[in-house]
Amino acid sequence: MTVTLPAPPATVPTLTCDPASVELFVTDLLSASAQIDDLGTFVPGTAQIPAWTGDDSVTYHQEIKPLGTRADAMSLALRHVSRRASQHATALQGFVTTHDDLVLRRATLVSELNSLRLQAPMIPPEQLDDFGADCTQLGNRIAAFDTDVTALVTDLGAEEDEMVAAFTRLQTLDQVEKRYSGVPDPADAALADKPPTSAGPAAVREWWDSLTPAEQYAILGASPGSIGNLDGIPASVRDRANTVALERDLAMLELLEERDQLTGSEKEHLTNARATEKALADVDDHVDPITGEPVTSQLYIYDPTAFNGDGRVAVVAGDLDAADNLAVITPGFSNDASKIPGITDNALNLYEATRVLGPDQTTAVVAWMGYDAPDGWDSPGVAFEQMAENGAERLADTIDGINAIRDDDPRIVPVGHSYGSTTTGTAATDHDMDVDDFVLLGSPGPGDSAEHASDLGVGSDHVWVGSNSKDIVADLGDMGWVNKGNVELGLGRDPAEDDFGANRFRAEATDRGMGDNFGDHSKYFEHNSESLYNVAQIVNGHYDEVSSADHKYDPLFGGPTDPEKDRDPGTTDTEGHN
């Protein structure tokens, strides 16, 4: 009897590509398309001068018209190519996965084949049948493998041909105008049905879901600003729309900077845009401590000229559309959009801590600079609640928007730091927020409407307070019989006080200062700290793992007392190094 060893498996061809880089290509083309679309809108609209008469006027209006028509066609064409490239990036990702799988499969098959080769000379005659069966079985698997390699090569080739055709069919202006001149923009009809903001995020979500993928992509290219900050639009879509807007801003403002033509407000605008770009890059540069994969970044809010130039920005570490647990960090005094990298660093630390302490759960943490916090010329606002009240409404809207994009019921935990805890507490008392827990860090008070933790609407056992005993800001809240709110001052009760009724957790820093100071006010998100450990456990819903601290109290005789001052701070591992 003769047994034939199977032929070796086919070689897997090298695949050199980077789908993430193709997505950057897509964003650049989409941003340019949006800019060209604006020209198409400008010509028949604002560019018209009806009050101007005479020969010059006639000539002007006649000559601008074809430019508008050309811009419309070019915008549609460039958008088409960018969409095709986006589909190509998705296809490439699939090919990369298949390719990597084939490489592993081939290594296994080669190993098994070598093993049979080594056994072959030593097989006794009575085992030849079994050996032959093993060879046949391996041969069948190698044949199936070879078929898959051929399919990869064929499918990749077909996909490459489609992408090349998209480039070559719309390369000249003649090609563009033949195909798109006079073609209506699908974005126009889709946007005409967009519900007003007053309809609420659920209506927006319903509208968005009713659109075809082509209509949705058209809006991204024609009017990214109309959906980038619209509650009810999925986070991944908002991210793309806002990234398009960010790329446009950077390209335009950096050109003006090169020409030394930036106005004062444009300089602020550019500062905020660059800060946003840095914050996103910081997230992209981080890897998840459990999976080793890059952390997903999302630009959830991008309005860099809001609040007289202070700007309004929210950057997410994680996937807001899919994560199990969501945290929204609201910063406080002295913050604006230019500080978003620092706020995002805090969000990244919390993201990493939640993953290390809950590897089976996924997390998204929002660095939410979504309100006008006291800073710069309006710094005196830190002593009053008005800016917190304005911010509270925006925070509540953001939470409503997040709930609207999720069909499941993720855990949502607003985390307010410093004056941001006043904003968060006011949002809780003044608005109906569908969340699971509240965390108040270094709080000067959660607002006058919160006399007790139960006023925050989630039950006092779901209100958590981190108050470093050396944090001077955390001592500003009312204690005992003191109630500055009666004279329209202060930001409410000290939520770490026993009478407030919240859970106080340990939040001392190992390098805390000797006396009360401002430095300890900024240590709540530091890695390996008691504070970050406990906040992460709360976000994960691991209440039993939270280390509680004794409340502050105000005895009848003597001043307010904080038992935490006498306790030695501990350390934890929130980075997964141990």
Added chain:
Amino acid sequence: MPAIPPEVGTRAGQWDQQNVDLTSAGSLVADAPTTGFTQTVRAAATPFLTAWHAHVQGLATDAEGFADGLRVSITNWWESDLAAQNALTHDPDVVTLYAAMDERR
């Protein structure tokens, strides 16, 4: 009241801004990264971007042309209208048009 409305001056500035926006859009196209594509696709992407950079720059140039054209209309009116020159200190419309004769960007 000048012979041409002040909106002509405003539009000149807006066309200048269109020029800036479109020039930057052209840069986005020119600088779009092609390194993520396979070699076969990259070979087609590169000439596409080169061609489109020129198309977008063409729009930017046209926009600048309209801005300049409007400024020429304003300048012609200014140079031929003595009454307008005399009204420069007290007619806000004339002030707007006079200011628009200088290209800001």
